[in-house]
Amino acid sequence: MYIERDKRFENDLDKTAELILKDVFQSRQYASQIVERYINPINEAFSRIFGENNGTQLTLLELIPPLEDKVANILFKKGDFEIHYNYLGNGEKEVFNILINLLSRTPFYQDTIYYLDELDLHLNTKLQYALLKEIVENWIPDGCQLWTASHSLGFIEYANEHAVIIDFDDLNFDHPQTLFAQPNLKPRPR
Structure with a gap:
């Protein structure tokens, strides 16, 4: 129903968290390998899309999926400040959402x-x-x-x-x- 909450973004975050946890427990990957595989591609994409100007550069710092039916805790650095996902501009959110969607789905499609x-x-x-x-x-x-x-x-x-x-x-x-x-x-x- 149109009135129901859209959980597609949360589902993508859940899928990404699942991929990360599988890498940790099944492949015994280290944190640096996880960052290299999941976080760095997003930050590299941000750099190519938004540029590297200190005022507009966006960097993903932390991605904690929605646990215990809470919202996800996603932190970014923009310029000299840390900001939560909720305070990004709509275009920045859209770019991040698309990248997370592709990150979570391309291994399967x-x-x-x-x-x-x-x-x-x-x-x-x-x-x-x-x-x-x-x-x-x-x-x-x-x-x-x-x-x-x-x-x-x-x-x-x-x-x-x-x-x-x-x-x-x-x-x-x-x-x-x-x-x-x-x-x-x-x-x-x-």
Whole structure:
């Protein structure tokens, strides 16, 4: 029901915590190996998406899943301050949520089409381009595809250079339609 609490983000955090605990107990990995596998990829992505300017750089410090039916305790460093997830901007939360979603699911979804609708919400054009570039180049496994619906100039700019655009304008979906990729008019660098 629409009125029920959306637990998808908490489910992704639970899945990530489960993966971490399996690595600790089954593989006997050390804390440094866990940080390398789960925390560093997020922080490296933040650096590529938000930049390394001290005022805008975002770093994940702590990720404690929602235990005992409490909310997750997720701390970040932004500039010189530690801030809780709840106080991030909507775009920063969206980027983190997407990265956690991919981190928790990509081990299980190989040779898959990932569809993320309106991936660009709450982001300015520069961040839209950087986020799509980050996801495509570093988070989607080989053999997989990313499909997204967007009106974002940043996404369209990236897609014009690196992807295929399917234009749904002026189509009547009350009747069967055949869709064709639009030719990329921009020459690719060689």
